[in-house]
Amino acid sequence: MAHEPQRRALARYLEEHNLKHTRQRELILDAFLDVQGHITSDDLYQRIRETEPQIGYTTVYRTMKLLCEAGLAAERHFDEGSTRYEIAHDHHDHLVCTRCGTIVEFECEMIEKTQEEIAKRYGFQILRHRHELYGLCEKCQGVLKRPPSELA
Amino acid sequence: MAHEPQRRALARYLEEHNLKHTRQRELILDAFLDVQGHITSDDLYQRIRETEPQIGYTTVYRTMKLLCEAGLAAERHFDEGSTRYEIAHDHHDHLVCTRCGTIVEFECEMIEKTQEEIAKRYGFQILRHRHELYGLCEKCQGVLKRPPSELA
DNA sequence: ATAGATGCAAATGTTTTGCAGGAAA
DNA sequence: TTTCCTGCAAAACATTTGCATCTAT
DSSP states (O other), X not given: OOOHHHHHHHHHHHHHTTOOOOHHHHHHHHHHHHXXXXXEHHHHHHHHHHHOTTOOHHHHHHHHHHHHHTTSEEEEEOTTSSEXXXXXXXXXXXXXXXXXXXXXXXXXXXXXXXXXXXXXXXXXXXXXXXXXXXXXXXXXXXXXXXXXXXXX | OOOHHHHHHHHHHHHHTTOOOOHHHHHHHHHHHHXXXXXXXXXXXXXXXXXXXTOOHHHHHHHHHHHHXXXXXXXXXXXXXXXXXXXOOSOOEEEEETTTOOEEEXXXXXXXXXXXXXHHHTTOEEEEEEEEEEEEOHHHHHHHHSOXXXXX
16 A cells, blocks of 8 residues: 555654554545645545544544654645645745645745845845745646637 | 724725615724734634624624725635634735734745745645744843743 | 544634615615 | 715634544553
């Protein structure tokens, strides 16, 4: 069933914090890793309940927070409203298509450096940041260029 | 009572859209402009009700949306949760102090240009963006350096 | 045996909506 | 006198919390 490294990381985190290793936690970790994407707790809950209808949405919400604390997931807040989770990895920012919801990750060292300079100029010490570019992905630009009759 | 240019702009917008010029709308516009800051609808409601207790919070929420449509206010969503409104002016981004809530505006052409390049690389057409730097302002860095006994 | 987890229901905080009465054009 | 607004109460939404029960250790 794969996801072994992450399963081990979770097990380690739970032991170190005197927390319990439960079926639900393993289940949610697996489902989350399977999706590979920027998913909401509710999406994940809907998905899991298809095969495990006895699971509670509260548990999914709580477990996603736990996975963040364990360093396996990262919380993101895009404009659309609900909290999304991504698989934790190196720092990056996002491009978000406002039509189809596609999310693309990018990183740019130059912007990072420039941010530091700006912060220095205002006497701030940056702890984190949020940089999101909203617009149309290639595909959606194409769709919107067609005559209205062809639109969904 | 000042704010004449904005009052006129609002009046013009209301006429053009066949909307009505009411005491509440004028009141909310004035209060909003007085604050000069990044304020939530609820903050504004609390503030106005001190002198005008009969006003409804619904009206404040609705009017802030109206002021955005009229181009007089702009909506912002920072990490802390509720929607804040600022007086509409040239494009800019923000530094936010996570301890005291101070918000400083900045603009950086180089970052803007770099964003465009990134978008091009991924085939995106940017419609808007969001760039927020969270950290400690000068004052709060100082406070947090002191021994714990001196903290509030 | 016991600390901790689960899942339901209810509470939360913010914002929106339905609607009857009220004010502007 | 008609169209639009207001303000209340209630709904919406996403998320969190209280609590009795259940489970991993």
